[in-house]
Amino acid sequence: xxSGVRFNDRGRPMSVETTPMLLYAVAAVRVEPTGEADWFGRxxxxxxxxxxxxxxxxxxxxxxxxxWNVVENARLRGLHDEADIMxxxxxxxxxxxxxxxxxxxxxxxxxxxxxxxxxxxxxVFCEQRLFARGAAFETCILW
Numbered sequence: 001x002x003s004g005v006r007f008n009d010r011g012r013p014m015s016v017e018t019t020p021m022l023l024y025a026v027a028a029v030r031v032e033p034t035g036e037a038d039w040f041g042r043x044x045x046x047x048x049x050x051x052x053x054x055x056x057x058x059x060x061x062x063x064x065x066x067x068w069n070v071v072e073n074a075r076l077r078g079l080h081d082e083a084d085i086m087x088x089x090x091x092x093x094x095x096x097x098x099x100x101x102x103x104x105x106x107x108x109x110x111x112x113x114x115x116x117x118x119x120x121x122x123x124v125f126c127e128q129r130l131f132a133r134g135a136a137f138e139t140c141i142l143w
Contacts, residue, residue: 023119023120024056024117024118024119024120025050025052025053025117025118025119025120025123026050026051026052026055026056026057026060026115026116026117026118027048027050027051027115027116027117027118027122027123027126028048028049028051028113028114028115028116028131028140028141029042029043029046029047029048029049029113029114029116029142030042030043030046030111030112030113030114030141030142030143031043031046031076031103031112031113031114032110032112033112034077038073038074038075039074039075039076039077040071040074040075040076040077040103040112040114041076041077041078042076042077042078042114046142047126047127047142048116048118048126048142049126049127049128049129049140049141049142050118050123050126050127050128050129050130051115051129051130051131051140051141052130052131053123053128053130056099056100056117057098057099057100057101057102057115057116057117058098058099058102060115060131061098061102061104061115063131063133064104064137065136065137067106067107067108068104068105068106068107068113068137069104069105069107070098070102070103070104071102071103071104071112074102074103076101076103076114076116079101079116099117100116100117101114101115101116101117102114102115103115113141127142129141129142
C-alpha cells in the first residue's frame, strides 16, 4: 500500500489516504518441451496474458483444476539459461522458487503453460485474462 498524507495550511497532517499498489502480477504463456530433459521453450507465436493481479504463482498452481499439474524441475529457455537474469533479477536469484515460476501441464495432453511473476511495468504490455474464482483456466491462456 502507498500512503498519502494530506497536510493542512500549517503543515500538520490532516488525513492519510491509502492506495493499493501493484508490484507484481502473474503472467501465463504457452510453452512446449524442447526435447532436452526438463527444458521448455515458448511456443511459436505465443503471447503472455496476465492471469492474476493479486496472487503469486503458487497461489495460482493451488487453484488449478486437478488435470493441470506442476512439472517438477522444469526450466524455460530464455530465462533459466540467461545468467544475467538468474543472477541479477531478485525474482530468480534465489534458485527455484515456486512462488515466482512454474510450468504446468495438462494430463493426457501436450499442453503446457509457464506461469511467471512479472513486474507491474511489464504487465501493462500484456492482455489481461484474469483467472478469477470459478473461471476455467484454459480461457485465461492465449491459445
